[in-house]
Amino acid sequence: MMTEHIQSIAVYGAGSWGTALALQLARNGLDVLLWDINPVQVETLNRERENTYYLPGIAFPDKLVCSSDLQAVAAFADYHLIVVPSHGFRSLLQKLSLSLTERDAVLWATKGLELDTGKLLHQVLEEELPQCKSYGVVSGPTFAGEVASGLPTAMTVAATNAGLAQAVAEAFQAPNYRVYFSQDILGVELGGAIKNVLAIAAGISDGLGFGANARVAIVTRGLAEIMRLGTKLGAQPETLMGLAGVGDLVLTCTDNQSRNRRLGLALGQGKDMETAIAEIGQAVEGAKSARSIGKLAATAGVEMPICDVVYRILYEQLPPRQAVQELISRDLKAEF
Numbered sequence: 001m002m003t004e005h006i007q008s009i010a011v012y013g014a015g016s017w018g019t020a021l022a023l024q025l026a027r028n029g030l031d032v033l034l035w036d037i038n039p040v041q042v043e044t045l046n047r048e049r050e051n052t053y054y055l056p057g058i059a060f061p062d063k064l065v066c067s068s069d070l071q072a073v074a075a076f077a078d079y080h081l082i083v084v085p086s087h088g089f090r091s092l093l094q095k096l097s098l099s100l101t102e103r104d105a106v107l108w109a110t111k112g113l114e115l116d117t118g119k120l121l122h123q124v125l126e127e128e129l130p131q132c133k134s135y136g137v138v139s140g141p142t143f144a145g146e147v148a149s150g151l152p153t154a155m156t157v158a159a160t161n162a163g164l165a166q167a168v169a170e171a172f173q174a175p176n177y178r179v180y181f182s183q184d185i186l187g188v189e190l191g192g193a194i195k196n197v198l199a200i201a202a203g204i205s206d207g208l209g210f211g212a213n214a215r216v217a218i219v220t221r222g223l224a225e226i227m228r229l230g231t232k233l234g235a236q237p238e239t240l241m242g243l244a245g246v247g248d249l250v251l252t253c254t255d256n257q258s259r260n261r262r263l264g265l266a267l268g269q270g271k272d273m274e275t276a277i278a279e280i281g282q283a284v285e286g287a288k289s290a291r292s293i294g295k296l297a298a299t300a301g302v303e304m305p306i307c308d309v310v311y312r313i314l315y316e317q318l319p320p321r322q323a324v325q326e327l328i329s330r331d332l333k334a335e336f
């Protein structure tokens with residue numbers, strides 16, 4: 001196996017997660033150039049030396065510099081980490097397509113599917129950057145605020161080749177950060193996308209005032225939905241039982257740092273989706289993925305009743321209480 005060593009990296013997206021990952025890499029001594037779409041925001045980041053909007057109070061190390069010049073950022077390194085929300089993923093790759101060559105390795109930490117097509121992000125990447133054969137995804141139970149604060153965290157990197165996965169793991173690895181590698185890109189992607197929808201469901205249940213029994217029933221039967229779709233599409237069951245699957249599912253279904261869970265809480269308390277998302281003021285990927293996962297599940301012929309009711313609550317005005325009643329009164333069946 002060829003040994004790679006990452007010394008510099010371009011990170012795209014200075015939201016909470018892009019900034020937290022850039023901080024982790026820069027603290028590890030890598031040269032990091034962090035791109036953001038908004039030049040005014042970039043000027044503020046470089047002047048304040050912290051991301052006062054998304055991660056206030058966390059100082060930037062000297063190795064972390066920001067830029068809004070996309071071509072300069074693309075030319076800065078051979079390693080590229082995309083952390084924009086899923087709705088901006090394809091258009092960013094399109095803008096990068098003339099700058100990146102077969103020498104470049106592309107990673108992403110975005111969780112979600114393409115909204116209109118239901119495509120997985122590695123499929124979007126293969127379409128837009130066919131010259132890049134070296135790519136992978138990082139994912140897991142990783143709240144940005146905790147990573148930025150240096151709290152202990154573990155995640156998974158899955159890549160097209162073991163050398164890249166290992167190099168990325170080494171780049172992040174630190175006394176507070178443990179990274180496992182994998183080759184199951186599909187499993188890692190699916191776990192991260194589906195758990196966001198299930199976190200909305202868990203939030204709705206808690207917002208309605210239901211208790212621990214209902215929350216854990218959603219986590220467990222939600223995992224059954226992840227396993228059903230994942231294995232049907234070719235993911236490895238072990239991946240879905242790992243950090244990027246059950247790990248992230250439990251994290252986001254049970255902790256209010258999750259924006260998806262907070263959307264669910266607000267819906268359960270009677271707020272409408274638009275108001276709740278505006279109040280959260282950050283990416284809520286599950287609201288979009290609820291649409292694309294439904295399409296993917298229908299095409300694969302897989303039943304995902306919890307994801308389905310989340311979609312109908314969000315887009316078809318299904319009252320949350322009625323949704324729970326529907327789930328509970330489904331036909332009796334064997335658990336497995």
Ligand SMILES: NC(=O)C1=CN([C@@H]2O[C@H](COP(=O)(O)OP(=O)(O)OC[C@H]3O[C@@H](n4cnc5c(N)ncnc54)[C@H](OP(=O)(O)O)[C@@H]3O)[C@@H](O)[C@H]2O)C=CC1
Pocket residue numbers: 013014015016017018036037038041054083084085086087088089092109110111112142143144145281282283285
């Ligand atoms: N936050 C977390 O704890 C984690 C997040 N993720 C994933 O990371 C991805 C990014 O989310 P996160 O950083 O949390 O989101 P945030 O809401 O914190 O930040 C989103 C960032 O993306 C920018 N942005 C919005 N639209 C576009 C676009 N079309 N093109 C380029 N940039 C755009 C925003 O700019 P502006 O500020 O100007 O709106 C902002 O800088 C999501 O897929 C999320 O699921 C994964 C693991 C953990």
Ligand SMILES: O=C(CO)COP(=O)(O)O
Pocket residue numbers: 111140141142143144196199248251252257258259260261283284285
């Ligand atoms: O993916 C996350 C943690 O792993 C963040 O979850 P939310 O997007 O729900 O905040």
